[in-house]
Amino acid sequence: MEMQYKQEFANALIQVLGEALTEENITVMIEKPKFNSLGDLAFPCFELAKHYRKSPNSIAEEIANKIDLKIAYKVEPVGGYINVFLKKELVSMFTISKILKEGEQYGSSPNTNKVMTIDLSSPNIAKPFSMGHLRSTVIGNSLALIAEKQGYQVVRINHLGDWGTQFGKLIVAYDMWGNEEKVKKSPIKELLALYVKFHVEADSDPTLNDLGRAAFKKLEEGDEGTIELWKWFREESLNEFMKIYDRLGIPFDSYHGEAFYNDKMESVVEELKEKGLLVESDAAQVVEVENFPPCLIKKSDGTTLYATRDLAAAIYRQEKYHFDKSLYVVGNEQTLHFKQLFTVLQKMGYQWQEGMAHVPFGMILKDGKKMSTRKGKVVLLEEVIKEAIQLALTNIEEKNPNLDNKEEIANQVGVGAIIFHDLKSYRLNDIEFSLEDMLRFEGETGPYVQYTHARAASLLKKGNYSFKEDNQPNLLDEEAWPIIKLLFSFPEVIGKALDDYDPSQIAKTLLEISKAFNKYYAAVKILDEDQLYNRLSLVSAVKIVLKEGLNLLGIQAPEQM
RNA sequence: GUCCCAGUAGCUCAGCAGGAUAGAGCAACAGCCUUCUAAGCUGUGGGUCGGGAGUUCGAAUCUCUCCUGGGACGCCA
Structure with a gap:
């Protein structure tokens, strides 16, 4: 989806620029601004400055004025960049509807006959x-x-x-x-x-x-x-x-x-x-x-x-x-x-x-x-797994003693912690073995993502949510925007993870979604009468992506923990 | 000796087909549960991006060089 928005922006730029740059060039040059205050997409005009022999600032200003973009409510020149602000309601609605409709298929590509063996x-x-x-x-x-x-x-x-x-x-x-x-x-x-x-x-x-x-x-x-x-x-x-x-x-x-x-x-x-x-x-x-x-x-x-x-x-x-x-x-x-x-x-x-x-x-x-x-200098995996599961069980006893299937959940969380710990950093990095790090359940960890997923599941249950295809969710919460942006970039992340043979990109995105969602959770009362359907639609979309993302790492996503 | 990989906050890491003020987590400290799971959230402090040079309007990111750590370099896998 992210690609679509970039594409539309690129097309609009081409209309204005003519042949100064190729379409492909423009698309790769479009970047994400570093700060929210600078919008959602940005195009640097420094290259063009050479071509037109004008200052990047004046070029940005000129282009920004001419550009016509349906998906944006504001196109603003700042310091040599053209910053695009996407229409939040529109994009949110598109994104959430698409995810809810496609479910676990979100981000999937159609089957091919191509065979990949993995040793x-x-x-x-x-x-x-x-x-x-x-x-x-x-x-x-x-x-x-x-x-x-x-x-x-x-x-x-x-x-x-x-x-x-x-x-x-x-x-x-x-x-x-x-x-x-x-x-x-x-x-x-x-x-x-x-x-x-x-x-x-x-x-x-x-x-x-x-x-x-x-x-x-x-x-x-x-x-x-x-x-x-x-x-x-x-x-x-x-x-x-x-x-x-x-x-x-x-x-x-x-x-x-x-x-x-x-x-x-x-x-x-x-x-x-x-x-x-x-x-x-x-x-x-x-x-x-x-x-x-x-x-x-x-x-x-x-x-x-x-x-x-x-x-x-x-x-x-x-x-x-x-x-x-x-x-x-x-x-x-x-x-x-x-x-x-x-x-x-x-x-x-x-x-x-x-x-x-x-x-x-x-x-x-x-x-x-x-x-x-x-x-004989080895650490036995079996011991580490056992310890992780035991620790997860202790946590459950302490935090959620009424949970039904404690053993099973402890298994999922303990194993999830170990797998996530391994996959979250780039595979070529050497890892200094640390049992303490592997058994950490707070911060940037597997259990943190699982916990976020369980929170979402709990909300949906309490709010008795079900998605109705003819009822398009409309989200007006400003606080939800960072989540939406992450959700619509998820399919591209999957593609890049395969191109680079790098699962850590998925793990990192899951952490970002979790952080954004927990922030939202703290800031907005989700189970609120007026906005119930809209907000739970977002929650449901988050849950779908977190679960699918965890599954792509080979990690279970328990409904409760 | 030759070749490969790495060096970013006290620790673990992100950012690296150059771009706007270098970011997280942990640890430390200070707050937040009569509100939806506190495995959570908010805030504070913390940096010569290993050193030096170069290319560029612009370098953590590209090039060269040096330093440090690790690995590989015929009868192991």
Whole structure:
């Protein structure tokens, strides 16, 4: 909707300006004034000053006088800008009616046949689900939801880290120090302990690393005993992960991990050979990549690597899903790997690789340093979730003890706090881990937005509101205007969030809407006889957008809390 | 050593296809529940936008350089 108003303003400018600037230029130059007193849209005349060789001030004045804009009640030149003041009643009515009519469809684009695969979460088997994997999981899931809203057919792929030398190491560790009963009792904890011990011991005895590599070779060659062990580790781990995905409410369409591609790599290696891309280097097989270090395809002992599996996976996914876009929500530190991967695919002649993108994100730091699984320096997500839910429950007992389904709401609020905390800041920022911040329910947090939504729901219930399509709401409250502006820009925010692969833009808008609404709530008596229908129409529109926005982040919007 | 990312209030961050007076939240302090959920609202204090140079009518935003932190750099993923 916002675009429409800009467009109308741009058209009006063109009428006056003629060919001094192109339409496209004008549209991007239109900005939002920094202060409410300066109106709703603005056009800077400094560029034109060069063109006309006049002062920006006089140009602005000249244009403002000539401009004819139906949607504005005032067009005012100020300090070289042309400021447009939209007709509040008219725009409010349009905006609210549109949202109420469209409901949760507000901001949606029609379905397309375009397919987007998203590689997300992808935890490593036999390791605990860390805070780092949380980022990939919630960012990826939100992008999936946003893409669906924009009409994509989305395939969520959990590319489990269930293969690789790490398993050789783990198997060696288990053979040397493992205890079956202990592992059965608490698999993740015990396996992690073994993994950490392995690295501690390997520091003083490097031959352990050779043993690990040898064990992995056995695994890749199909040694039965080794495979049994691997299967067991994998299953126990997946069970643990499923608990977390259930809590977060995140579904997957595929759990094909790295191991799934074991029998699909040889043909890729053959293909690379046929296309003359594979070269030997220090007894390893590599593909040379311009401007980057070469991409390793096979180690000198003949076993495969991460890149080999990712190549096979990319080709498999294209064959199976025919994706138009394929995202990899994977940490910042793997940027080089993806550049290599995409380049190799390009050299193989696969045009579809143009639709692939690495969506990197910053690390979770502890004391300014990367958390390392190998040293056992991890924070367990499960513990954090439990604490958040517990805290939410305590809050409910204190603030709303008569609430019906306390457990369920506490779940939604606790989990919402964690997800929102992760999504509200730009994904490339590193995050210093802070339990205190994650468990904060006041200020710019998920629970704050949820609370605002619950307030709106409560008002609608008390006011017994229902929308009648033939009764156009008319809003006269000056205090409502900031809310209206945010509401009509929401569809553009969704579009930009997808273009930038950046859910934080939605989170930020939700915060702004919440702040504006709570301000309104404090200033205006909503359940007032005379204005009841008009005001509740606004409340209903706010509720719709908040709920839809939270849902796009993968967060529930409880009716009460 | 080479390459990438970041540096804005005490803390966490927003603003960055250049634009009008650099904004929030937290923390601190002072107010607001006989009115619709106080997980809320209002107010106060707090800034050489890492340093320097350049481009421009105009730079937190673009370029260069330096400093600081982090990460990546063939047989891990």
